[in-house]
Amino acid sequence: MAPSRPSLLLLLSVSLLAAARLAAATDHIVGAHLGWNPNINYSDWANNQTFYVNDLISFRYQKNTYRVFEVNQTGYDNCTTDSAVGNWSSGKDFILLDEPKRYYFICPGFCFNGMKVSVVVHPLPSPPGSHNASLSEHSKIHGSGAAASLLGGGGFLGSLAATAAAISAAWIGI
Known part of the structure; x- marks a missing residue:
């Protein structure tokens, strides 16, 4: 049985956010x-x-x-x-x-x-606003731009989150 769209959406979103966190890592040269x-x-x-x-x-x-x-x-x-x-x-x-x-x-x-x-x-700091609502719930309520606002709205993480949320919203028909 193929995974449902919401399951694939969640997997895609989590994968993109994990990749973004790694891409944002700092290299400290001793x-x-x-x-x-x-x-x-x-x-x-x-x-x-x-x-x-x-x-x-x-x-x-x-x-x-x-x-x-x-x-x-x-x-x-x-x-x-x-x-x-x-x-x-x-x-x-x-x-x-x-x-x-x-x-x-x-x-x-x-x-x-x-x-x-x-x-x-x-530990990694929590994204701004993450205590208010989960990323998926916030996106369902407020649309695809919500992910960017949860992650600070700008820069690489915000852009990646907005893209993931837009793909998700289009895929599941929000």
Whole structure:
């Protein structure tokens, strides 16, 4: 049995909004123009950043000299890789921050020279107005422009939401 139009509509809308959230993610380059190197205060750098779920943290460094390990707080505090949950060595690593939590990264052998960084990742903020009505209910009541108003009305997310809502409204005959 084929899925109903409302089911397909919901799937399409959710997929488009998820893609929009990923497209809006920020790539945080550790150390900015200084990269991932010894004797840099990465705490200062991290404290001037705001990280959200689905952002990327990127490490740029000399391949074959440095590495990146994701560790727990004990590994971070003691500069050990015993608790490593991931490691990278390409020299240009892009790491997805997919959970709201504190992440810890170190470079073994250089950690005591400052090559460690800890970042706090926050949940994605709710779209403006999302507490008033769900996207689909708001669209049914107010038409296809409602999705854009729920998502702030402008920019990429607003345009994508308006397009998804217009397709949805046309498809189900609102």
